[in-house]
Amino acid sequence: MPVRFQKECASGAHILVWESIEKEIQLMSELPSSILTDAELEKIITPRKKLEMLTSRVAIRHLANHLNISFDGVKKDEHGKPYLVNTKWEMSITHSKNFIGVIMHPHLPVGIDIEKPQTKMWRILPRLYSESEIKAVGDNLETLSVYWSAKEALYKLYGKRGVDFVENLRLHETTEGLMGEIIMPNYHKRHHILQEKIEDYILVWTV
Known part of the structure; x- marks a missing residue:
């Protein structure tokens, strides 16, 4: 199981750390085509970045499902800050060579690294x-x-x-x-x- 750490904090925040062990084809099969379109994927030049993007979306979807949040994808605002589409939940994500970290909170801004x-x-x-x-x-x-x-x-x-x-x-x-x-x-x-x-x-x- 790629989940390496999961925690519900006293603050109301929820954290997930997902290990990057899945292949691209497996990740693609876990995501609806509406979450990451072919046009969006074509903009990602390197295979590593594409794998990172896919892994992060699968991890975010996993945590959203756990919290009974409808996952309609991730977009960025005018400052480049990612947010969950069609929900008021706050979110932050982090990438490393081996792990993807996600934090969500129902109404407070959050940050993770x-x-x-x-x-x-x-x-x-x-x-x-x-x-x-x-x-x-x-x-x-x-x-x-x-x-x-x-x-x-x-x-x-x-x-x-x-x-x-x-x-x-x-x-x-x-x-x-x-x-x-x-x-x-x-x-x-x-x-x-x-x-x-x-x-x-x-x-x-x-x-």
């Missing part, structure tokens, strides 16, 4: 993190990966362009755990950052 900690993450440290965040990360690669994914998840939750990852997305260690803060002219809120380790990957989400 999954990454495998890699040493190349150190190269972008000064571009994405404040001095206090760099100090909090120290020399711990797993903490760096969590911070990386936390900022990605916050960005996806906010869902609009024009975000500076250093100035507008802040991370704070608190007695309640890691907190994320989005500081924009039209939006200023704090969000809990939650995580789960899945094999060599770290899944991070926020509501």
